[in-house]
Amino acid sequence: MVTIEQVARQAGVSVATVSRTLNNSPAVRPATARQVRQAVETLGYVPNQSARNLRRNESQVILALAPNFSNPYYSRILTGIGDRAWELEYSVLVCNTLGHANSERRFLKMMESHQADGAILLGCHWDYSWLARFAQRSHIVQCCEYVPDLDCPSVAIDNYAATREMVAYLRQLGHSRIAMIGADNQYISTRLRRQAYLDVMAQEALEVPENWYRLADADYSFASGQEAARALLAAVPRPTAIFCVSDILALSVISAAQELGLEVPGDLTVTGFDDVDYTTMVHPYLTTVAQPCHEMGRRSVDLLLDGIQNEQAALSACAFLPHRLMKRESAAPPKNTI
Amino acid sequence: MVTIEQVARQAGVSVATVSRTLNNSPAVRPATARQVRQAVETLGYVPNQSARNLRRNESQVILALAPNFSNPYYSRILTGIGDRAWELEYSVLVCNTLGHANSERRFLKMMESHQADGAILLGCHWDYSWLARFAQRSHIVQCCEYVPDLDCPSVAIDNYAATREMVAYLRQLGHSRIAMIGADNQYISTRLRRQAYLDVMAQEALEVPENWYRLADADYSFASGQEAARALLAAVPRPTAIFCVSDILALSVISAAQELGLEVPGDLTVTGFDDVDYTTMVHPYLTTVAQPCHEMGRRSVDLLLDGIQNEQAALSACAFLPHRLMKRESAAPPKNTI
């Protein structure tokens, strides 16, 4: 293996000069730098990052913890994270936690062992108090989901406002029997969306019968959505609109409705959340809330590196990025407003 | 920061003993080991991986290069890779190459700089000769796609056989006007599927009019599939079945057909490839070829680590994993076999 010493010898300079050249120190005379680069080229030298990391006490690696890869929503955020990290010459260790607390811990421990400089958390099922202590010592950014009082920056959309808009839109279309399918998790997004839904309904003096707020799996699985939908569609009177907290769930509702011979949006309005690719692949195209996933990923990286590089960076700013209501085919006025 | 030296002092032993204890060397007396672990616990010591990596000349990290994250097919393989790596205490750097050769190179360079011990390549747009030279020096495994004469192990299904089965099945249903939508890339899978399609058609003495083999984008985009489908469906006589090299493309064909007022499978049979989740989310459920994605990911890791750990491991074995023909709703006999 070629080491910096061999390069130094080849270039007729000291190792310090080689190091400075490669790190673009301004203290190297251009002519000397040229010789060094020449030697690097000739010998095919590639610096050993482990040595650099050891000395500089950093790794140029950031972690991205996601509860799964199968949700295209996460894929898009991860793509954004990867893009920005690439630009800033960082690498991303993507960790599929499967929602297991112990795997979250093991991954986060990588920061203590200097294998990673910081971490971006996308909705994890962590143990709050443990995480709180952890956030004290390590650089963490929360993306999409966040534990409110945690001492670290976060990036998300305004879930409460977005949901209010969506429910208000349904209301404006003429719906009054509006049900909701949430998810069996403690995510802040889930809680805020539920609250926004209830608030609008209350404000409009609309009834929300028990069981009109139904739960799908923690990770929004298609099957659990179908099940929730079947239960909802069996109710009498049946809701005329169902607001779902994810696009996959919305697709599962459409599927369940069709199996019952109901047409969407003719007999039932269905809305989703996230605006993943599949929303415009089959008719009816889904009315949903678009999140700037890619940008959210990018912004998370910026916040994280800001915290790593500037000691006195803002500790716990929460960046809210703009969402967009995508009005498409799956929502329409109810047939008869009984 | 707590170092091994402090642990040694605390435990009243030498650093060598601490190191041996933590690496489970059998040469440490149990009683001593206990003291050491006690000290580790007390001080909250976490070994510095950079130092370890420098000394051992390894990183316990493997790379996984994928051309994109948006295709659920890749997500499933990556999940398999992550699972297996987790079991073996390796970390996975997932790299989204976006199909750019320069980013593939930059990621692969991480092996030369000792940031990664090996790499799993999922269909990349590499420069063959460069890669060949690279594979000499570094540990690489190809998954799903592979460059045939490259000196490295690979994992894939038998694309040729799988396609033959699918086309034979269409034939058996009674189709004779069978078209195909491939992709504008040089992947081995694309080439083999095309060849298998042509071979079966020739064998059955079926005509393949020019333009019945159409190309979607290199990365199977929905829009490009729709375009290809529209062109195919405008042909006279129109094909009665379209074999697509990916599920997304199949969905795009169904979408295009429906926009023309054609029913699937009534007026047109459509088949996909990969069996991603979405194939059973909307009707018609897709007839497709299932690949053991998760297992392919896991197997790739095993092959890679085998190569890393055993100097004389098999250099270029190609593991073929079993596929499965999923007969579902999108394929049916043609209405009239004119």
Add this chain to the structure above:
DNA sequence: TTTCAAAATGTAATCCATTACATTTTTCTT
């Protein structure tokens, strides 16, 4: 009890780049 091999532990070199500090070279002023 002595002796010696085996087992356990310790000492110090090593991995390779970075960087504080020391030294040399260059440049500019007078």
Add this chain to the structure above:
DNA sequence: AAGAAAAATGTAATGGATTACATTTTGAAA
């Protein structure tokens, strides 16, 4: 041309764990 400041370069310490080799301890045989 001398002298001082600035710029460039060099020397050697440093980061923290691993491990070859040296030394001590243990335990069993004689």
